[in-house]
Amino acid sequence: MRILVQKFGGTSLSSNEARELVIGHIQRERQRQYGLVVVVSAMGRKGDPYATDTLLSLIRRHGDSLPPKEQDMLQACGEIISAALMCSLLRAANIPAIALTGGGAGIITDSQFGRARILEIRTEAVHKALKDGNVVIVTGFQGVTEAGEMTTLGRGGSDTSATALGAALHAERVDIYTDVNGILTADPRIVKDARPLPVISYAEIGNMARQGAKVIHPRAVEIAQQARIPLRVRSTFSEDEGTLVTDTFDAARAAVRDRHVTGVAHVSGVTQITVQAQDGHTDVQLQVFQAMARHQISVDFINVNPGGAVYTVFDHDADKAVSVLQEIGYSPKAVSSCAKISVIGGGMNGVPGIMARIVEALTEQGIPILQSADSNTTIWVLVSESYMASALQALHAKFSLHE
Numbered sequence: 112m113r114i115l116v117q118k119f120g121g122t123s124l125s126s127n128e129a130r131e132l133v134i135g136h137i138q139r140e141r142q143r144q145y146g147l148v149v150v151v152s153a154m155g156r157k158g159d160p161y162a163t164d165t166l167l168s169l170i171r172r173h174g175d176s177l178p179p180k181e182q183d184m185l186q187a188c189g190e191i192i193s194a195a196l197m198c199s200l201l202r203a204a205n206i207p208a209i210a211l212t213g214g215g216a217g218i219i220t221d222s223q224f225g226r227a228r229i230l231e232i233r234t235e236a237v238h239k240a241l242k243d244g245n246v247v248i249v250t251g252f253q254g255v256t257e258a259g260e261m262t263t264l265g266r267g268g269s270d271t272s273a274t275a276l277g278a279a280l281h282a283e284r285v286d287i288y289t290d291v292n293g294i295l296t297a298d299p300r301i302v303k304d305a306r307p308l309p310v311i312s313y314a315e316i317g318n319m320a321r322q323g324a325k326v327i328h329p330r331a332v333e334i335a336q337q338a339r340i341p342l343r344v345r346s347t348f349s350e351d352e353g354t355l356v357t358d359t360f361d362a363a364r365a366a367v368r369d370r371h372v373t374g375v376a377h378v379s380g381v382t383q384i385t386v387q388a389q390d391g392h393t394d395v396q397l398q399v400f401q402a403m404a405r406h407q408i409s410v411d412f413i414n415v416n417p418g419g420a421v422y423t424v425f426d427h428d429a430d431k432a433v434s435v436l437q438e439i440g441y442s443p444k445a446v447s448s449c450a451k452i453s454v455i456g457g458g459m460n461g462v463p464g465i466m467a468r469i470v471e472a473l474t475e476q477g478i479p480i481l482q483s484a485d486s487n488t489t490i491w492v493l494v495s496e497s498y499m500a501s502a503l504q505a506l507h508a509k510f511s512l513h514e
Contacts, residue, residue: 112146112241112242113144113145113146113283114145114146114147114148114241114277114280114281114282114283115140115145115146115147115148115282115283115284115285115286116147116148116149116150116273116274116276116277116280116282116284116285116286117136117137117140117147117148117149117150117273117285117286117288118149118150118151118152118251118269118270118272118273118285118286118287118288119133119149119150119151119152119288119347120152120269120287120288120289120290120347121152121153121154121155121156121159121162122155122156122289122290122347123152123288123289123290123347124151124152124154124155124193124196124197125154125155125156125159129347129348130196130197130200132347132348133197133288133347134200134201134204134206136288136347137149137201137206137246138204138206141206141246145283146241147241147246147247148237148241148247148249148276148277148280148282149197149246149247149248149249150248150249150250150251150269150272150273150276151190151193151194151197151248151249151250151251151269152189152190152193152251152252152269153166153188153189153190153192153193153252154189154192154193154196161188161189161192161193162189163186163189163252166185166186166188166189167182167185167186169185170182170185178224179224179225180224180260182224182225183224183225183253183261183262183263184261186225186252186253186263187212187213187250187252187253187261187263190213190250190251190252190253190269191212191250193250194210194211194212194248194249194250195210197210197248198210198248201246201248206246207243207244207245207246208245208246208247208248209240209245209246209247209248210248210249210250211236211237211240211247211248211249211250212249212250212253212255212261213249213250213251213252213253213254213255213261213272214253214254214255214259214261215236215249216232216236216237216247216249216250216276217231217232217233217234217235217236217237217279218232218253218254218255218272218275218276219231219232219233219254219255219256219257220254220255220256220262220264221256221262222256222258222260222262223262224260224262224263225262225263225265226263226264226265227254227256227262227263227264227265228264229254229264229271229275232275232276232278232279234279234280237249237276237280238280249272249276250272251268251269251270251272251273252264252268252269252271252272253268253272254272266328267327267328267329267330267331268328270287270327270328270330270331271328271330271331271334273285273287273331274331274332274334274335274338274340274342275334277335277338277340278334278335278337278338278340282340283341284340284341284342284343285335285340285341285342285343286342286343286345287326287327287331287342287343287344287345288345288346288347289326289327289344289345289346289347290346290347290348291326291346292307292345292346292349292351292353293307293308293309293326293344293345293346293351293353293354294307294308294311294316294319294324294326294344294353294354294356294374295307295308295374296308296373296374296375296507296512296513297374297375297376297503297507297512298324298376298377298503301377301499301500301503301504302375302503302504302507304507304513305507305512305513306512306513307351307353307354308354308373308374309354309355310354310355310357311354311355311356311373312356312357312358312457313332313335313336313356313357313358314336314358314457314488315373315374315455315456315457315488316332316342316344316354316356317329317332317333317336318376318453318455318488318489319373319374319376319453319455320332322376322377322378322451322453322455322489322491324374324376326344327342327344332356335356336358339358341355341356341357342355342356342357343355343356344356370456370458371456371458371459371462371465371510372454372455372456372458372459372465372510372512373455373456373457373458373512374455374456374512375452375453375454375455375503375506375507375510375512376452376453376455377450377451377452377453377499377503378450378451378453379449379450379451379496379499380425380426380427380448380450380496381411381412381423381424381425381426381449381450381451381493382423382424382425382426382428382429382432382445382446382447382448382449383412383421383422383423383445383446383449383481383482383493384421384422384423384424384429384432384433384436384443384444384445385419385420385421385443385444385445385446386399386419386420386421386436386441386443386444387418387419387441387442388417388418388419389440389441393417395418395419395420395441396415396419396420398439398441399420399436399441400420402435402436402439403424403432403435406431406432406435408424408428408431408432408435409424409425409428410422410423410424411423411424411451412451412482412484412491412493413484414482414484421482423449423451423482423493426447426448429445429447432445433445446481446495448495448496448497449481449493449494449495449496450493450494450495450496450498450499450502451491451492451493452491452492452493452494452499452502452503452506453489453490453491454469454489454490454491454492454506454510455488455489456488456489457488459487459488459490460487460488465490466483466485466490468509468510469490469492469506469509471509472505472506472508472509473492473494473502473505473506475505476498476501476502476505478494478498478501478502478505479494479495479498480492480493480494481493481494481495
């Protein structure tokens with residue numbers, strides 16, 4: 112049986128009109144003789160009745176007294192409601208369907224409630240339901256421990272559920288449906304001439320997801336890449352095929368010109384922290400990063416040198432980070448309200464002049480670079496958040512990503 116996994120996010124399920132479009136996508140793929148596994152998120156976004164953040168707000172008004180295990184029981188309700196509703200709608204449309212929780216679909220996790228990791232997927236129940244001719248609707252974002260306790264997979268968990276099921280079922284493809292028409296070269300809210308990419312590699316989309324693009328979760332990309340399963344990111348509200356994510360471009364690659372830079376992404380709301388070594392101290396980096404780890408402060412964009420360290424934390428952790436450093440005898444410098452800009456492209460590795468063009472684009476706009484780093488597929492620069500929009504626009508134009 113040819114198996115296709117379809118994942119529908121919260122905006123795809125948030126209204127009667129959107130749900131009718133979801134049914135249309137399911138019907139189209141059934142006509143193509145696919146066995147369908149449909150992974151659903153909770154309906155809507157914060158403020159909508161069954162969205163995950165709305166459910167959590169029910170308890171947060173009373174403080175943080177609910178243990179993580181019981182929080183997972185609450186968080187899982189949104190996806191269960193979505194699965195039951197979609198099962199009802201499909202059956203009303205004379206499409207045979209069955210709804211399964213993550214645990215019912217065989218998703219076995221560890222017991223890290225709120226951020227569980229998938230240990231294995233036992234596919235017997237899903238295979239049986241497919242063999243019986245059903246569309247199999249699975250609640251995203253959740254699984255179950257060996258002891259039978261419900262868990263959730265953390266933010267972006269429905270994407271992870273979809274690609275993990277695709278890998279376990281040896282699916283032909285995983286389609287991620289969202290409210291945008293594929294992967295774009297930049298955030299269209301900031302860069303007006305951002306355009307959809309017809310094809311992108313796992314490495315490129317993984318980097319874009321990690322650096323601020325919200326279309327798909329990086330954990331999901333990693334699973335798909337390891338299993339060599341193509342992804343397609345597409346819009347629920349269009350028949351367009353969106354963006355194919357794969358390392359096997361075949362004929363599709365012929366339609367895409369060779370490119371050094373694929374897109375630009377950003378993360379805002381970060382603080383740059385600079386720590387200088389004290390006289391005679393040679394272990395500044397060890398002390399600094401051990402202190403951050405002890406206090407559960409996430410660090411990023413790390414540059415170290417014999418005289419100290421420069422790194423970033425989220426703005427909401429900045430005061431705590433500075434206080435911790437002062438307690439161990441350092442006088443850190445903190446620059447808040449920064450933005451990390453990422454220039455991403457699988458074709459930039461070993462190509463001279465990419466950094467020169469980045470510096471040129473930003474210098475032409477009078478944008479100071481506070482810090483930089485690079486890998487074989489990404490160059491990062493840190494700028495003041497007040498320059499973020501103009502930096503993204505300048506870089507997008509410099510590398511002709513609108514073409």
